[in-house]
Amino acid sequence: MARPLRADIDLDALRHNYRLARDLAPGSQAVAVLKADAYGHGLVACARALEGQAPAFAVACIEEAEALREGGIAAPVVLLEGIFEAAELERVEALGLWMAVHSEWQLDALMAYRPARPIPVWLKVDSGMHRLGFAPERVETAWRRLVDAPDHACDLHLMSHFATADALDDGYFRRQATLLAELAERLGAPTCLANSPATLARPESHGAWNRPGVMLYGSDPLEHANDASRCLEPVMTLRSAIIAVRELAEGEPVGYGGRWTTPRPSRIGVVACGYGDGYDRHAVDGTPVLVEGRRTAIAGKVSMDMLTVDLTDIPEADIGSEVVLWGRAGNGEVLSVDEVARHCDTISYTLLTGVLPRVPRRYHGG
Ligand SMILES: *Cc1c(COP(=O)(O)O)cnc(C)c1O
Numbered sequence: 001m002a003r004p005l006r007a008d009i010d011l012d013a014l015r016h017n018y019r020l021a022r023d024l025a026p027g028s029q030a031v032a033v034l035k036a037d038a039y040g041h042g043l044v045a046c047a048r049a050l051e052g053q054a055p056a057f058a059v060a061c062i063e064e065a066e067a068l069r070e071g072g073i074a075a076p077v078v079l080l081e082g083i084f085e086a087a088e089l090e091r092v093e094a095l096g097l098w099m100a101v102h103s104e105w106q107l108d109a110l111m112a113y114r115p116a117r118p119i120p121v122w123l124k125v126d127s128g129m130h131r132l133g134f135a136p137e138r139v140e141t142a143w144r145r146l147v148d149a150p151d152h153a154c155d156l157h158l159m160s161h162f163a164t165a166d167a168l169d170d171g172y173f174r175r176q177a178t179l180l181a182e183l184a185e186r187l188g189a190p191t192c193l194a195n196s197p198a199t200l201a202r203p204e205s206h207g208a209w210n211r212p213g214v215m216l217y218g219s220d221p222l223e224h225a226n227d228a229s230r231c232l233e234p235v236m237t238l239r240s241a242i243i244a245v246r247e248l249a250e251g252e253p254v255g256y257g258g259r260w261t262t263p264r265p266s267r268i269g270v271v272a273c274g275y276g277d278g279y280d281r282h283a284v285d286g287t288p289v290l291v292e293g294r295r296t297a298i299a300g301k302v303s304m305d306m307l308t309v310d311l312t313d314i315p316e317a318d319i320g321s322e323v324v325l326w327g328r329a330g331n332g333e334v335l336s337v338d339e340v341a342r343h344c345d346t347i348s349y350t351l352l353t354g355v356l357p358r359v360p361r362r363y364h365g366g
Pocket of ligand 1: 033035080161194195196197211212213214215221
């Protein structure tokens, strides 16, 4: 038997989640965010599944855009961080990309470059994230420079990113949203503001475009789920199997350092999945897993190629039994990557993007 670990990617679920993002914002278009290898799900496979449904895709850098073009994707692709050096403008033009402009130097480079056709530009405002973007008081000047250079830039949009759209407390979100609404109105600018949590929970931020990312992959980014986010379906199932079973007396330590000790006579299952596959080593004892579609928990530290789970209450489990680390089990039971992330003191994004190349991806549907 081959090593049983794999990542099953449900492209129908991806399309379902995209449709949800679009239906939540009927007045907006949704650019599907595919950066970081589509959050670990496979860039080109996900783009192909969404082609025809999504009018545009977004990535972090020109290398990712090139991979899309090499994969035969012809739809518009937005560079969310724009160029990293002026020399990239030639490739932006050749690949037919759209780009964010977040800094004076990028604007200067675009003005110094003469494309055969103007490049669609999303001008990024720092409305409170304090990472990328023009300070609000500098936006108008930058916007006018772009408006006055129709040979260089076209399809201008105002873009910004929310720091707290996922939080129940909307105080800081409202501060950002108010600032952006005023700016957009003053400039008469169409906007692109909403990430996944804002797409799901902040309809007042929906603009000409929205930028859903993690929700497309079935993760709920909201601090408190809402009716919309409960409709998301998991796209990745990280699936493996039990490869060995131990019967242990009470009081026996399991795994490195003996972090977990059997509280009773126990059956322990060894699962072919470890941190060498990208499973988070910070997973605590009690981190949920599904064995034969039934919930049980990690018992003992995660090792490089293996982890151990408590099978005491799942007597039917044995060597070869299905283990789902997150996603949907064969019996339909779902273990959300968000719940696993909470037990690893992290977020779904790091788990999904962290699945390593050694884990084969298997694509279904689409
Ligand atoms: C990654 C990213 C998004 C998508 O964010 P999610 O939280 O995954 O929806 C949107 N906009 C920008 C600028 C990003 O970098």
